[in-house]
Amino acid sequence: MKGILVIIDGLGDLPVPELDHRTPLEAAHTPVLNVMAARGQYGLIDPIGSGILPNTHSGAGMLLGMLPGQVEGLKRGPVEAAGLGLELAPGDVALRANFATLAAESGGFRVLDRRAGRIREGSDELAAVINRIDPGQDVSVRFWPTEQHRGVLVLSGPGLDARVTDTDPGDHGGGWWMASRPEALAAELTAGLINRFSAEVFQALSVSPVNHQRAQSGQVAANGLLVRGAGHPMVLENQVSLHSLTASVVSGCNTVQGLGRLLGFTVVNDPRFTADLDTDLPAKVSTALRELERSNVVFVHVKAPDLCAHDGDSRGKKNVLESIDRALEPLLQAGVAIAVASDHTTDSNTGRHTPDPVPALLWAPGCAEGEMRDLNFGETACRTGALPRSNSHGFLLSFLKSGNV
Ligand SMILES: [Zn+2]
Numbered sequence: 001m002k003g004i005l006v007i008i009d010g011l012g013d014l015p016v017p018e019l020d021h022r023t024p025l026e027a028a029h030t031p032v033l034n035v036m037a038a039r040g041q042y043g044l045i046d047p048i049g050s051g052i053l054p055n056t057h058s059g060a061g062m063l064l065g066m067l068p069g070q071v072e073g074l075k076r077g078p079v080e081a082a083g084l085g086l087e088l089a090p091g092d093v094a095l096r097a098n099f100a101t102l103a104a105e106s107g108g109f110r111v112l113d114r115r116a117g118r119i120r121e122g123s124d125e126l127a128a129v130i131n132r133i134d135p136g137q138d139v140s141v142r143f144w145p146t147e148q149h150r151g152v153l154v155l156s157g158p159g160l161d162a163r164v165t166d167t168d169p170g171d172h173g174g175g176w177w178m179a180s181r182p183e184a185l186a187a188e189l190t191a192g193l194i195n196r197f198s199a200e201v202f203q204a205l206s207v208s209p210v211n212h213q214r215a216q217s218g219q220v221a222a223n224g225l226l227v228r229g230a231g232h233p234m235v236l237e238n239q240v241s242l243h244s245l246t247a248s249v250v251s252g253c254n255t256v257q258g259l260g261r262l263l264g265f266t267v268v269n270d271p272r273f274t275a276d277l278d279t280d281l282p283a284k285v286s287t288a289l290r291e292l293e294r295s296n297v298v299f300v301h302v303k304a305p306d307l308c309a310h311d312g313d314s315r316g317k318k319n320v321l322e323s324i325d326r327a328l329e330p331l332l333q334a335g336v337a338i339a340v341a342s343d344h345t346t347d348s349n350t351g352r353h354t355p356d357p358v359p360a361l362l363w364a365p366g367c368a369e370g371e372m373r374d375l376n377f378g379e380t381a382c383r384t385g386a387l388p389r390s391n392s393h394g395f396l397l398s399f400l401k402s403g404n405v
Pocket residue numbers: 009010055056057306343344
């Protein structure tokens with residue numbers, strides 16, 4: 001089996017007024033995806049299951065072959081830590097962290113921006129400030145910034161328990177920092193520590209030179225950390241290995257790299273892969289083609305469409321999908337099975353993930369004959385496609401089968 005599965009992050013969308021009530025994918029000129037869909041199979045896929053709201057780690061994890069029974073136990077923190085290649089000790093607690101813009105109000109913190117304006121500079125200096133904070137109780141806290149506002153927080157020490165709630169209200173939350181609460185008696189110490197630490201981070205970052213400079217240049221402050229997805233180190237089983245196949249992951253996104261490592265795949269990183277709009281798409285595709293020499297399956301992940309949708313930029317998402325389409329053209333000559341799918345729908349109208357199904361396609365070189373039907377690959381067309389509706393687990397199994405050409 002040889003094949004490439006392209007994960008277009010946040011590919012699915014809803015109709016938007018500024019694109020004449022089409023989705024960004026429907027509005028985009030995507031001749032390569034249209035050909036693959038028309039000559040292969042296309043349809044809608046429910047990433048985790050019908051009506052279930054995915055996030056990137058659960059949605060992408062399912063496409064990468066994680067077993068459905070492991071979805072619930074998969075926490076974002078250990079995934080992000082694995083993305084950085086961190087070796088966690090058994091009792092450690094890892095959390096996904098966001099730089100955020102907070103305002104102290106009414107004895108709590110109002111969240112003015114969950115992503116601190118997608119901070120792109122100064123995060124190393126802010127991290128150094130955070131790492132000088134001693135939370136006490138013989139616990140050490142280490143923070144690593146990753147891309148933009150994202151980072152990983154690791155607590156190490158005696159008596160830690162990951163069964164704590166998030167301080168990050170999420171895009172659906174009420175816009176207030178939420179005190180972490182224990183979900184089990186044994187996690188009280190950990191929740192209290194996270195809350196005290198968060199308050200100290202706010203104090204320390206508020207007076208940092210980086211935020212002084214940001215204020216002077218009209219940027220919002222990066223004066224807080226929001227944490228979520230607390231978890232202990234874990235090992236994931238996967239469908240690819242269970243089929244005695246090997247896989248490589250080509251991605252600039254720390255989350256997807258972490259999933260790749262937890263699943264035991266080869267993770268290819270390159271400074272040209274940025275998990276941002278400036279990522280080098282042709283380099284990703286050529287790297288994927290090269291990886292086919294050592295792996296049966298190559299997963300290529302592109303983050304940019306999701307970022308545009310989160311920012312409500314439907315036109316930007318449409319443009320990025322057109323760039324992706326152009327970059328995928330060499331795959332038509334690769335002589336291997338190709339699949340295109342997504343981890344979740346991100347609605348450009350609201351900037352939020354939704355439980356709506358995502359467009360997906362399967363194509364193999366044998367399909368490349370015969371009459372070409374006129375098709376605009378997108379959410380509407382996919383409603384009547386021949387690809388059986390399933391979750392991403394079922395979709396991956398179909399792809400692994402289709403690759404035996
Ligand atoms: Zn995503």
